[in-house]
Every structure is written in C-alpha cells, then in structure tokens.
Amino acid sequence: MTIDKTELKNSITKELRRDFGKTIEEAHEYELYYAVSRAVLDYVVEKWYNTKKTYAKKQVKQTYYFSAEFLMGRFMGNNLINLRINDIIRETLEEFGVDINKLEDSEMDAGLGNGGLGRLAACFLDSLATLKLPGHGYGLRYKYGMFEQKIEDGFQVEYPDDWTKYGDPWSIKRMDRMFKVKFGGQIEVYKDEYGKDYYKMINTETVLAVPYDVPVVGYGNDTINTLRLWEARSPEGFDLKLFNDQTYLQASSKAVEAEDISRVLYPNDTKKDGKQLRLKQQYFFTSASLQDIVRRYKSIYGNDFSRFADKIAIQLNDTHPVVAIPELMRIFLDVEKLNWDESWNICKKVFAYTNHTILSEALEKWDIPLFQPLLPRIYQIIEEINRRFLLELQQKYPGDWKRINKMSIIGNGQIRMAWLAIVGSHKVNGVAALHTEILKNSELKEWNELYPEKFLNKTNGITQRRWLLKANPELAALITELIGDKWITDLYELKKLEKYLDDDNILNRVAQIKFNNKQKLADYIKETTGIEVDPNSIFDIQVKRLHEYKRQLLNVLHIMDLYNKLKENPYLDVEPRTFIFGAKAAAGYRRAKGIIKLINSIAEVINNDSSINGKIKVVFLENYRVSLAEKIFPAADVSEQISTASKEASGTGNMKFMLNGALTLGTMDGANVEIVEEVGMDNAFIFGLSAQEVEAYQANNEYNPYDEYMNVEGLKKVVDQLADGTYDDNHTGIFKELQNSLLYGVDGSRPDVYFLLKDFASYREAQNKLQNAFKDKREWTKKALKNIANAGKFSSDRTIAEYAKEIWNIEPVEVNDYID
Numbered sequence: 009m010t011i012d013k014t015e016l017k018n019s020i021t022k023e024l025r026r027d028f029g030k031t032i033e034e035a036h037e038y039e040l041y042y043a044v045s046r047a048v049l050d051y052v053v054e055k056w057y058n059t060k061k062t063y064a065k066k067q068v069k070q071t072y073y074f075s076a077e078f079l080m081g082r083f084m085g086n087n088l089i090n091l092r093i094n095d096i097i098r099e100t101l102e103e104f105g106v107d108i109n110k111l112e113d114s115e116m117d118a119g120l121g122n123g124g125l126g127r128l129a130a131c132f133l134d135s136l137a138t139l140k141l142p143g144h145g146y147g148l149r150y151k152y153g154m155f156e157q158k159i160e161d162g163f164q165v166e167y168p169d170d171w172t173k174y175g176d177p178w179s180i181k182r183m184d185r186m187f188k189v190k191f192g193g194q195i196e197v198y199k200d201e202y203g204k205d206y207y208k209m210i211n212t213e214t215v216l217a218v219p220y221d222v223p224v225v226g227y228g229n230d231t232i233n234t235l236r237l238w239e240a241r242s243p244e245g246f247d248l249k250l251f252n253d254q255t256y257l258q259a260s261s262k263a264v265e266a267e268d269i270s271r272v273l274y275p276n277d278t279k280k281d282g283k284q285l286r287l288k289q290q291y292f293f294t295s296a297s298l299q300d301i302v303r304r305y306k307s308i309y310g311n312d313f314s315r316f317a318d319k320i321a322i323q324l325n326d327t328h329p330v331v332a333i334p335e336l337m338r339i340f341l342d343v344e345k346l347n348w349d350e351s352w353n354i355c356k357k358v359f360a361y362t363n364h365t366i367l368s369e370a371l372e373k374w375d376i377p378l379f380q381p382l383l384p385r386i387y388q389i390i391e392e393i394n395r396r397f398l399l400e401l402q403q404k405y406p407g408d409w410k411r412i413n414k415m416s417i418i419g420n421g422q423i424r425m426a427w428l429a430i431v432g433s434h435k436v437n438g439v440a441a442l443h444t445e446i447l448k449n450s451e452l453k454e455w456n457e458l459y460p461e462k463f464l465n466k467t468n469g470i471t472q473r474r475w476l477l478k479a480n481p482e483l484a485a486l487i488t489e490l491i492g493d494k495w496i497t498d499l500y501e502l503k504k505l506e507k508y509l510d511d512d513n514i515l516n517r518v519a520q521i522k523f524n525n526k527q528k529l530a531d532y533i534k535e536t537t538g539i540e541v542d543p544n545s546i547f548d549i550q551v552k553r554l555h556e557y558k559r560q561l562l563n564v565l566h567i568m569d570l571y572n573k574l575k576e577n578p579y580l581d582v583e584p585r586t587f588i589f590g591a592k593a594a595a596g597y598r599r600a601k602g603i604i605k606l607i608n609s610i611a612e613v614i615n616n617d618s619s620i621n622g623k624i625k626v627v628f629l630e631n632y633r634v635s636l637a638e639k640i641f642p643a644a645d646v647s648e649q650i651s652t653a654s655k656e657a658s659g660t661g662n663m664k665f666m667l668n669g670a671l672t673l674g675t676m677d678g679a680n681v682e683i684v685e686e687v688g689m690d691n692a693f694i695f696g697l698s699a700q701e702v703e704a705y706q707a708n709n710e711y712n713p714y715d716e717y718m719n720v721e722g723l724k725k726v727v728d729q730l731a732d733g734t735y736d737d738n739h740t741g742i743f744k745e746l747q748n749s750l751l752y753g754v755d756g757s758r759p760d761v762y763f764l765l766k767d768f769a770s771y772r773e774a775q776n777k778l779q780n781a782f783k784d785k786r787e788w789t790k791k792a793l794k795n796i797a798n799a800g801k802f803s804s805d806r807t808i809a810e811y812a813k814e815i816w817n818i819e820p821v822e823v824n825d826y827i828d
Contacts, residue, residue, distance in 0.1 A: 011051060011093050011096055013096060013099070013100055016047060016096070016097070016100050017100060017103075019047035019050055019051075020032065020040075020043050020044055020047045020100075021043075022047075023042070023043035023044075023046040023047050024039065024040070024043040027039075027042060027043065027046070028042075028043070032104045032106075033104075037106075037110055037111055037113075037114040038114045038115075038174050040106060040111060040114075041084065041111050041112070041114045041115050041177075042174070042175055042177045044084070044097065044101070044111065045083070045084050045115075045177035045178055046177045048084075048087065048088065048091070048093070048097070049177065049178065049223070051091075052087075052091070052223050052225065052232060053180075053223075055230055055232055055823075056223050056232040056234075058230075058823065058824075059230065059231060059232045059233070059823050060234075062821065062823050062824055063142050063821060064307075064308060066821060067308060067319070068142050068319075068818070068819070068821050069142070069318060069319050069320070069321065069816070069817060069818045069819075070142040070143065070144065070319065070320065070321070070818065071136075071141070071142070071143040071144075071320075071321040071322070071323065071811075071812075071816040071818050072143070072144050072145070072146055072297070072301060072320070072321070072322050072323070073129060073132060073133065073136075073143065073144070073145045073146070073323050073325060074146050074147075074293075074294060074297060074322060074323065074324050074325060074329035074332060075121075075125060075126065075129040075145065075146075075147050075325035075326075075328075075329065076121075076125075076147060076148060076273075076289065076290065076293065076325070076328040076329060077120055077121030077122065077125055077126035077129065077147060077148075077273055078118075078120045078121050078126050078129045078130050078133070078145060078147050078235060078237075079120060079121035079122060079123070079125075079126030079127040079129070079130055079634060080117075080118040080120055080121070080126075080130045080222075080235075080634070081117050081118065081130070081474070081633070081634025081635055081637075081638070082112065082115045082116075082117055082118070082634065082635055083115070083118065083178040083222065084111075084112055084115050084178070085112050085115075085478055086134070086225075086473065086474055086478060087178070087223070087225050089227070089473055089477055089478050090134070090137075090138070090225040090226060090227040090228070090473060091225055092227070092228050094108075113635075116171045116173075116174070117171060117633045117634050117635050118153075118171055118176075119150055119151075119152060119153020119154070119169040119170075119171035119172075119273070120147065120148075120149070120150055120153060120237070120273075121147075121153070121154075121273065122153070122154040122273060122274065122553070122592060123552070123553040123592075124364070124552075124553070124658075124659070124660055124661075125325060125326055125364060127470075127634070127660060128325075128468055128660055128804075129145060129147075129325055130471075131469065131470050131471040131474070131660070131804040132145075132804055132807070132808055132811075133145050133224045133233065133235060134224065134226075134227075134471040134473060134474065134804065135469070135471055135803075135804040135805045135807070135808040136224070136226075136233055136808055137224050137225060137226030137227075137229075137231045137232065137233045138226040138227040138228075138229070138231075138471075138473070138497060138805060139226070139805060139808060139809060139812070139820060140226060140229055140231045140820035140821055140822065140823070141231075141808065141812055141818055141819075141820055141821070142233070142818060142821050143233055143808075143812075143816075143818070144224075144233050144234045144235070144236065145224070145233075145234070145235040145236070146235075146236055146237075146238075146293065146294075146296075146297035146300075147235070147237050147238070147293060148237060148238055148239075148269075148270050148273075148289060148292070148293045149179075149220050149237035149238060149239045149270055150270055150271065150272060150273045151170075151172070151239075151267070151270060151271050151272070152168040152169050152170060152171075152271060152272050152273075153169035153171055153272070153273055154169065154272070154273040154274055154592065155167060155168065155169055155272070155592070155595065156168065156169040156631055157592050157630050157631040157632070158630060158631070159604070159608060159628060159630045161738060162604075162605045162608030162609050162612070162736075162738075163601065163604070163605050163608075163738070164592070164593055164601050164604045164605075166595050168272075176220075178222055178223070179220040179221065179222050179237070180220065180221045180222075181218070181219075181220050182218075182219045182220070182221055182236075183218065185219045185300065186216055186217060186218050186219070187216075187217045187295070187296045187299040187300065188214050188215070188216060188217070188243070189214070189215050189216075189217050189291070189292050189295045189296055190209055190212035190213065190214050190215075191212060191213045191214075191215070191288065191291070191382055191383065192211075192212055192213050192381060192382060192384070193209045193210055193211045193212035193213070193384065194209070194210055194211055194384065195207055195208075195209060195384055195385050195388065196208050196209070196210050200345070206341075206342060206345065207341070207342050207385060207388075208342060209384070209385055214243055215240050215241070215242065215243075215266045215269060215292060216240070216241040216242070216243050216266070217238040217239070217240065217292060217293075217295075217296030218238065218239045218240075218241055219236050219237065219238055219239075219296075219300070220236070220237045220238075220239060221234050221235070221236050221237075222234070222235040222236075222237065223235075227473055227496060227497060228496075228497070229823070230823040231821075231823055236297070236300070238270065238292065238293050238296045238297070239270050240266050240267055240268075240269035240270040240292060241263070241266055241267060242262045242263040242265070242266035242267070244262050244263070245262070245263050268285060269285070269288050269289055269292050270289070270292070274286075274594065275289075276594075276595045276596040277596070278596040280378065283374075283375075283378055284378060284382060287331075287374060287378065287379065287382060287383070288382065290328055290329060290331050291331050291335065291382075291383055291386070293329070294329050294331055294332035294335055295335050297332070298332060298335055298336050298339060299339065301320060301322070302339055302343075302344070305319060305320060311344070313340070313344065313346060313350070313354065316354050316358065317353075317354050317357035317358050320358050321358060321360070321815070321816040321817065321818060322358050322359050322360070323360050323361075323362060323811070323815070323816070324359060324360065324361045324362065324429060324433070325362055325364075326362060326363070326364045326365075327371060327372040327425040327426050327429060328372070330361070330372070330425040330426070330428055330429040330432075331383070331386065331425070332359070333355055333359055333393075333428060333429070333432035333433075334386045334389040334390050334393065334428075334432075335386060336351075336354075336355050336358070336359075337351050337352065337355055337389050337393075338385055338386060338389055340354065340355075341389070342385070348392075352393075352396075355432055356432060356433065356434050357434055358434075359429075359432055359433040359434070360433050360434060360435040360436070360437070360815045360816070361429035361430065361432075361433040361435070361436050361437075362436075362437050362438075362439065362466070363426065363429075363436060363437070363438055363439075363443075363447060363452075363657070364439055364657050364658075365655075365657045366443070366446060366447065366450075366451045366654070366655070366657070367557065367655065371424070371425070371426040372425040372426070373422040373423065373424050373425065374422060374423045374425065375421060375422055376418070376421050376422065376423065377421075379423055387423075390417065390418065390423060390428065391418065393417065393428070393431065393432065394416060394417040394418050397416075397417060397431050398412060398416060401415060401416075401458075404458065411454060414454065415427065415454055415455070415458070417431060427455075430452070430455050430459065430462070433462070434462065435462055435463075435464060435814075435815045436452075436455075436459075436462045436463050436464075437463070437464050437465060437466045437815070438463075438465050438466070438657065439465075439466060439467065439468045439657050439658040439679075440465070440467050440468065440657060440658035440659075440678045440679040440681070440682060441465055441467060441681065441682055442654075442676075442677065442678060442681045442699060443465075443656075443657040443658060443678060444463070444464070444465035446654055446699065447463065448463050450703065464814065464815075466807055466810055466811055466814075466815075467658065467679060467682060467801070467802075467807065468658040468659075468660050468663070468679060468802075468804070468807060469660075469663065469801075469802050469803050469804035469805065469806055469807035469808075470660050470663045470664055470667070470802060470803065470804055471803070471804050471805070472495065472496065472499050472667065472803055472805075473496065474638075475638075475641065475663075475664045475667055475668070476667050476668065477496055478638065479637075479638040479639075479641060479642055479668070480521075480525065480641070480642040480668050482521045482524060482525070483518070483521050483525075483642065483668065483669070483796075486514075486517060486518070486521065487502070487505065487796075490504075490505065490508060490514070491504040491505060497805065498800075498805070499799060499800040499801075499802070499803035499805065499806070500800035500801075500803075500806075501800070502796060502797050502798070502799055502800050503797055503798065503800055504797075505793060505796060505797035506794070506797045506798075508793065509790055509793055509794060509797075510790075512786070514793075515786060515789045515790060515793065516789075518669065518789050518792065518793055519785060519789045522642075522643075522645070522669060522789075522792070523543055523544075525642040525643040526543035526547055526643045526645075527543045528639065528643065529543075529547070529588075529639050529640065529643035530542070530543045532639055533588075533627055533629070536629070536630075537627060537628075537629070539611075539615055539625060539627055540625075541586045541625050541627065542584055542586065542622070542625075544584065545583075545584035545585055545586045545625070546583055546584065546585045546586065546645050546646060546778075546779065546782050547586050547588060547643055547644050547645045547646065548585055548586065548587050548588070548645065548646040548648065548673075549587075549588045549589075549590075549640060549643075549644040549645075549646065549647065549648060549665075549670070550563055550587075550588070550589055550590075550591075550648035550650070551588070551589065551590035551591065551629075551632055551637065551640055551661060552590075552591060552659075552661050553591060553592065553593075554591035554592060554593040554597070554600040554601075554603060554604060555597075555600060556599060556600065556603075556749075556761070556762055557651055557652050557655040557656070557762050558650075558651050558656070559650045559651055559652060559762055559764055559767075560589065560591065560603050560607070561603050561606075561746065561764055562650055562764045562767065562768065562771055563587070563589075563648055563650065564603065564606055564607055564610060565723075565726050565727070565764065565768060566768070566771060566772055566775055567587055567610060567614070567624065567626060568610060568726040568729060569722045569723070569725075569726050569772065570582065570585075570624060570775075571610075571613075571614055571617075571620070571624065572722065572725060572726065573722070574620040574623060574624065575617075575619070575620065578619055578620055578621060580623075582623050582624070582779065583779040583780075583782050583783060584622070584623050584624070585623070585624045585625070585779070586624075586625045586626075586627065587624065587625070587626045587627070588627045588629065588640070589607050589626075589627070589628045589629070590628070590629040590630075590632035590636065590637075590640065591604065591632055592631075592632060598742070598745075599742070599745060599746060599749060599754075601742075602737070602740075602742035602743065602745060602746055603746065604628065605737055605738075605740075605742060605743075606730075606735065606737070606742075606743060606746065607626065607628045608628050609735040609736050609737065609743075610626055610735055611625075611626035611627065611628060612736075613734075613735060614626050637664070641664045641665055641667075641668045641670070642668045644665050644668065644670035645670060645671065645782070645788075645792075646670060646671055646673050646693075646778060647661070647662055647665030647666065647670040647671065647672045647673065647674070648673055648674070649661070649662045649665075649672055649673065649674030649675070649677070649678075649680050650673065650674055650675060650695075650696075650767075650771065651674075651675060651677050651678065652675070652677070652697075652702060652762040652763050652767075653675045653676055653677040653696060653697050653698055653699040653701070653702050654677060654699035654702050654703060655677065655702075655762065656677045656678035656680075657678055658678045658679045659677075659678045659679050659680070660679075662674065662678070662679055662680055662683060663679065663683070663799065663802040666683055666687075666795045666796070666799050666802065667795075667796060667799040667802070668796070669792035669793065669795060669796050670792070670795070671691065671692060671693065671778070671788075671791055671792065671795060672684070672692040672693065672694075672795075673692075673693040673695075673774060673775070673778060674692070674693075674694060674695075675694070675695065675696040675697070675767070676694060676696075676698055676699065677699065679802070680692075680694075682801065682802075683802075686798040686799075686801055687794055687795050687798045688794075690791075691791045691794045691795060692795075693774045693775075693777055693778045693781075694774070695767065695770040695771050695773065695774035696763075696767040696770050696771065697763055697766060697767060702763060705763070705766075709758075711760070711763070711766060712759075713750060713751060713759050713760035713765040713766065714751060714759075716765035716766055716768065716769075717750075717751060717765055720765070720768055720769045721769075723765065723768055723769075727747060727750060727751065727765075728747075730743045730744065730746055730747040731743055731744040731747045749761075750764060750765060
C-alpha cells in the first residue's frame with residue numbers, strides 16, 4: 009500500500025474537522041487517534057472490498073472461525089505495522105509535533121475477549137490474512153467486554169469495560185446485513201405440496217443481529233479479511249406508548265433484554281438466569297453467522313447446495329459455538345427444504361472442532377429443562393442427531409450399553425456439547441502434542457476408537473507481528489539487523505540467530521535491550537502501583553487467567569517460604585527477585601478471587617518490610633489485557649508456566665515469553681513439552697509430576713497431601729500462615745478456605761486437587777537453580793537468545809498453514825489490484 013504524506017495529512021485534517029470540528033493543533037490525543045484511524049481506514053476500505061470481490065469472482069473455498077471472543081487488543085498499531093505504513097504515519101505525526109506512542113496509548117483495548125481462546129483467535133485471523141488465505145472470523149461485539157478489574161483493599165472489584173465510550177473508528181456498521189434470531193416459542197408442523205412435513209417456529213422472541221465489520225490486514229500484502237461481530241438489538245426497541253403512559257421501565261424493557269445478549273462477555277452463570285444468558289449468547293452469534301454464510305453462498309451459487317461443503321469450512325473454537333451444528337441443520341431443513349441425509353452429510357463435512365481443555369467445566373453440558381424451552385427446534389434436531397447416532401453405536405458395539413450410554417449426546421438430563429461437536433465434525437483437534445495424546449488415549453478414548461480418522465493435533469501459535477515486531481521493537485530491530493526481515497513472515501528464520509550464541513557483542517546488546525524493557529516496566533509499575541522495583545532483579549512473571557489449575561497459589565506459597573527464610577536470615581544469598589502477577593478471576597469464582605487477595609496481602613507485608621533489604625518485591629498489576637501484556641512479555645526474565653501436568657491444553661503465554669527471551673519455569677504440560685524439545689532441558693527449568701504420574705495418582709486415589717504438609721521442610725509453616733493471621737484477608741475467611749482446599753478438600757472435592765503440595769519441593773528446587781543460573785549474566789543471556797532462536801515452531805503462521813492444508817482444504821489467493 010502506498011500512502012502520500014500530503015494526502016495523509018489532508019485526510020487526517022478532514023476527519024478531524026468532520027468528526028470534531030477541530031484542527032490538528034486543537035485536537036486532544038483521542039480525537040487525533042480517531043482521525044488517524046479513520047484516515048488509514050479510508051485507504052483500507054477500497055482494497056478490503058476489492059478482496060471480497062476477488063474471492064467471490066474466483067469462487068474460492070473460504071473458512072470461517074467461530075469464537076465467542078476475539079481478544080484483539082488495540083487495532084491501530086497492529087494494522088499500521090501490517091500495512092507497513094507505521095514509519096510514514098510516525099513521520100507525518102512528528103511534523104505535527106505528535107508522538108505516535110502517546111497516540112496509540114490513547115486507544116482503548118477492544119473489549120472482545122479474555123485469555124487464551126480470544127487471543128488465539130486474534131492471532132489466527134492475523135495469520136490467515138498474512139498467508140493470503142480466505143478466512144474470516146465471527147463473534148459477538150460485547151459492549152463491556154468481560155470487565156475492567158480494579159484492586160480495592162487487595163480484592164478484585166469488577167467495573168464495566170466501556171471500551172467504545174469514545175467511539176470505535178475501526179468498526180463499520182452494516183445495517184444492510186442484519187438478521188433475525190429467534191428464541192422460545194412453539195414448533196408448528198406443516199406439509200408441503202408433496203405431503204412432506206416441515207417445521208416453523210411461532211410465538212418466538214425475536215432479536216436483531218446487527219453486524220460490525222473490522223478489517224483484518226495481512227502483513228505486507230493486499231489481503232484484508234473480515235472480523236464480523238454481532239450486536240444484539242430488539243426489533244421493537246423503545247415503546248413510546250408505554251413511555252407516554254408513564255410506565256418508563258416497561259417502555260425500554262424489551263430493548264434492554266435484547267441488548268443484554270451482547271452486553272458482557274462470560275456473565276456470571278452461577279444461577280439459572282446467567283446460564284440462560286450464556287446460552288442465548290452462543291445461539292445468537294452462531295445463528296446470525298450461519299445465516300450470513302448461507303446468504304453469501306447463495307449470492308454465488310443460488311439454491312444449489314451440492315457445493316456448499318466444497319466452498320465453506322467452519323472451525324468451532326471450543327464448545328461455546330457448537331450449537332452451530334444443529335442450527336445449520338435447522339436452516340437446511342426448515343428454510344432451504346433439504347432432506348435430513350443431505351443436510352447432515354454437508355454439516356459433517358463443513359464443521360471441525362477444536363478442543364481446548366480436558367477440564368469438565370469447559371466441556372459444556374446444558375440442562376434440558378433450560379435448553380429445550382429456549383431453543384425448542386434446536387433441541388428437537390439434537391434429539392434426532394442423537395437417535396441416529398445411538399443406532400450407529402448399537403451396530404458398532406452391540407450390547408455394550410455402558411459404552412453407549414457414556415457416549416450418548418443426551419444423558420442424565422443434559423446435552424453434552426463436546427459429544428455433539430465430535431459427532432457433527434469431520435475433524436477434532438487438540439492444541440498441543442501432549443494434550444492431543446491425552447484426548448486420544450484418556451479423556452476421549454472411546455471417541456478416538458470410534459472415529460480414529462477424525463483426531464489430529466494442531467499445536468497453538470502466536471503472531472510474531474504483534475508479540476515481537478510491535479511489542480518489542482528494539483529487539484525486533486536487532487534481529488532484522490542480524491538476519492534480515494524474513495522472520496516477520498517466516499519465524500523459522502530465527503534459527504539463524506544461533507550463530508551469535510557465543511558473540512559477546514551481540515549478547516551484550518540482547519542483555520541491554522532486556523534491561524531497557526525491564527526499566528520501562530519498572531517505570532509503569534511505579535506509576536500505577538507506587539511500588540519501586542529494581543530492573544537489575546530477576547523479573548519472575550506469571551500472567552494468565554486466574555484458575556486453581558494454573559497454580560498461582562503454588563507460586564505464592566514459594567514466595568511466602570522465601571520470605572520466611574529471609575526473615576530468619578536477612579543475609580541469605582538470594583538473588584534479588586521481583587515477582588509480578590497479572591490475572592483476572594471470573595466474577596463468581598470465589599477461591600480464585602481469594603488468591604488475588606492473598607497475593608496483594610503478601611505484597612503489602614513484603615514490600616514494606618525493610619529488614620529483608622528489598623531482596624524480594626511482589627507486584628500485582630491490575631486489569632491484565634493485551635496492551636499491558638505488550639509491556640510485560642519483553643521485560644520478563646522468567647516465564648511461570650506451572651500448571652498441574654495434564655491440565656493445561658497448550659498455553660500461548662509461554663510462547664510469547666519465549667519469543668521475547670524469557671526462560672520457562674514450568675511443568676511438562678501443554679506446549680511446555682514442545683518448547684523444551686526445541687530449546688533443550690538446559691535452557692528451561694522443569695519441575696514436578698509428569699502427566700502420567702498425575703493420572704496415576706488420580707486413578708489410584710493414592711495421594712495424601714498431609715504427608716507433604718508434615719514432611720517437606722518449611723511447607724507446614726507457610727500453609728499454616730494462610731489461616732493464622734500472618735496475612736490479612738479482611739475477616740472474610742477466604743485464606744482459611746484456601747488452606748482447607750489444600751489439606752481437607754472443599755465443595756466435595758478431594759484435598760489438593762491440583763497437587764500443589766506434592767510439587768512444592770520440586771518447584772522450590774527449580775527456583776533455586778534458576779536464581780543461581782541468573783548470577784552468570786552472560787550464560788543467562790545466551791540461554792535467552794537460544795530461546796528466541798528456537799521459537800520458530802510457535803508462530804500461528806505455522807499453525808494456520810496446517811489447519812488450511814489438513815482440516816479446511818483452503819489455499820492462498822492472490823488479490824488483484826483491479827477487478828473487471
């Protein structure tokens with residue numbers, strides 16, 4: 009893309025005057041950000057629609073990625089980099105006396121997701137466009153995202169994340185592409201002219217799905233794909249008559265109820281209303297998306313659905329969008345009047361399913377009394393899918409009712425969405441080699457025996473454009489200086505850095521870049537928390553969703569133990585450490601929120617204890633998000649990846665840390681296994697039970713955490729300190745509950761479900777090895793460079809290329825500059 013400076017200046021000025029009535033000199037930073045974004049978007053739009061026309065003209069196969077969330081972060085910087093116009097924008101703004109970095113900081117993170125699923129989806133869209141693949145995303149346009157996290161008295165408090173309050177310049181509202189989504193009602197049967205039964209819904213609640221399109225720009229090419237996000241609205245909207253009758257709440261009630269669907273990501277579902285809202289969200293975005301896909305297909309091929317599976321591929325990102333399978337069946341059967349066999353054969357060829365976890369909480373099950381009234385026709389279709397599937401099982405396993413009942417999609421009063429996904433998809437993939445093997449040999453063993461041809465692995469990846477080129481520009485510039493810029497689109501090029509592993513000059517430059525990034529993060533910590541940290545200390549960082557299996561509590565127990573030792577001997581030979589946490593806990597997850605309080609209570613004690621001479625500091629950074637992650641990953645020395653072995657499907661934070669030169673401290677879980685395969689055991693710090701050992705303890709019920717509590721040096725003291733008042737939980741009893749979860753079990757669970765006490769001694773030993781290794785700064789930097797050089801496998805470009813070839817059967821498409 010070529011942009012003329014004069015044209016760009018004129019376009020920015022025009023956007024400012026149109027939207028704000030101001031000149032560049034008068035504009036505030038956000039107003040200028042908005043104007044620059046719109047000016048750049050003007051250049052993008054022509055190519056964007058040109059891309060769509062090209063796809064349609066060539067009648068290519070296209071893939072659609074269904075995800076309830078897309079954790080995009082900020083749009084501006086990523087798009088400027090991928091358009092390769094970042095320099096000219098910077099130079100243009102400098103002429104106006106504007107710092108592009110301050111301009112980017114004025115942009116709010118898009119509130120479209122939280123954690124790995126959403127961030128993965130965003131990386132995948134970036135890679136699809138960069139690889140010139142025709143692939144698009146569908147999801148919900150949340151008004152408030154998940155929530156904005158504030159820490160008050162050490163506790164997490166949730167506030168609305170109003171990310172569009174100043175406007176959203178990168179979204180284009182498409183009122184011409186609205187669809188109706190219907191809930192509830194009754195099923196009415198009618199016959200066609202040939203006497204065949206058809207179904208339609210009557211007396212339904214109707215909600216409008218309004219699409220917003222966001223351009224997804226490929227790096228250095230003319231491919232611009234689309235992220236289409238749906239906003240929920242009531243078709244009736246505001247009732248003026250009720251308002252004039254002075255029944256004000258009722259006048260807006262239908263609009264409010266409809267808009268709740270796209271208001272908040274992952275609403276608290278501890279009660280029935282929350283569960284129902286989640287199901288509404290899932291059906292709403294999948295129904296609207298499928299109606300849109302069918303519309304697109306029919307605009308080219310009319311009513312001939314014989315080529316549908318040849319032209320459409322849909323990837324289901326975990327179980328949240330699996331209701332799309334019976335919904336597409338409904339569209340084929342009730343709207344397009346196809347027969348069952350034809351419809352089902354198309355569906356199975358179109359859908360593929362990614363399993364992201366073995367945790368039962370994520371393998372969604374819907375209670376029939378909740379599901380059936382809300383989606384009666386969809387439930388009816390699921391029943392028929394299951395009836396036919398059970399016949400298949402009875403033929404395959406005659407008389408094996410235990411197996412048949414276990415594999416039934418409907419059972420124990422619930423619909424098992426993961427089972428529906430497997431039955432209705434042609435491929436099922438895990439997201440790391442270990443995870444996939446656990447699925448095949450343990451959690452989904454019966455399914456792998458039934459459908460061995462369906463199962464395969466696709467190890468996750470990250471986009472180096474955001475997580476190195478954008479997040480760590482100083483390191484990116486050094487890499488380009490040393491090996492050229494091909495790594496931006498081929499991360500395996502980083503392997504060439506290995507020839508510099510013994511080059512002292514390069515090692516010193518890498519170390520200096522790391523220090524500079526640590527200083528920037530230290531400045532941010534001082535500004536936002538008031539805590540002073542030493543950039544010469546080890547920056548030991550754990551940032552990820554707060555969940556017990558991710559074991560932030562294990563990290564905390566070690567910090568408590570280290571502090572106890574320093575209190576006993578302030579002159580203990582301990583390398584100065586800064587322990588940094590960032591995490592959000594689900595609003596209804598009491599113990600996860602208790603761990604956040606514990607981290608902050610410990611920080612309050614340790615950071616204000618002058619007797620330990622500042623040897624350790626503890627920092628909790630509130631409201632962890634993409635823009636904050638871009639500051640954290642480049643500054644990390646240590647990447648904490650300490651989940652219980654076998655519980656983390658993959659992880660992508662481990663890859664971002666690795667790419668930026670942090671060393672992994674972790675269990676052999678998820679993608680950690682593959683990271684160690686790439687860098688070698690000498691360049692990571694591995695501890696703890698293996699996945700096989702964890703499974704054996706669980707199967708045999710042999711583990712007694714009390715043994716560890718009594719026999720591991722120092723462990724009893726820290727576990728006791730959870731409940732003896734050493735750390736203040738504001739009289740909530742939450743620290744005692746954490747202690748009980750380790751020693752006695754809570755809520756009907758066995759004690760220490762995630763083996764924290766069992767792995768404690770091994771974790772502490774790995775921490776000791778780590779701090780001793782850090783003393784040799786040259787050797788440490790060499791290990792860091794070794795990690796960077798071997799991060800090539802973990803690009804989402806590699807992952808998406810594998811999806812395209814082995815699951816979606818799509819190929820790159822060259823976009824012509826002009827369409828006849």
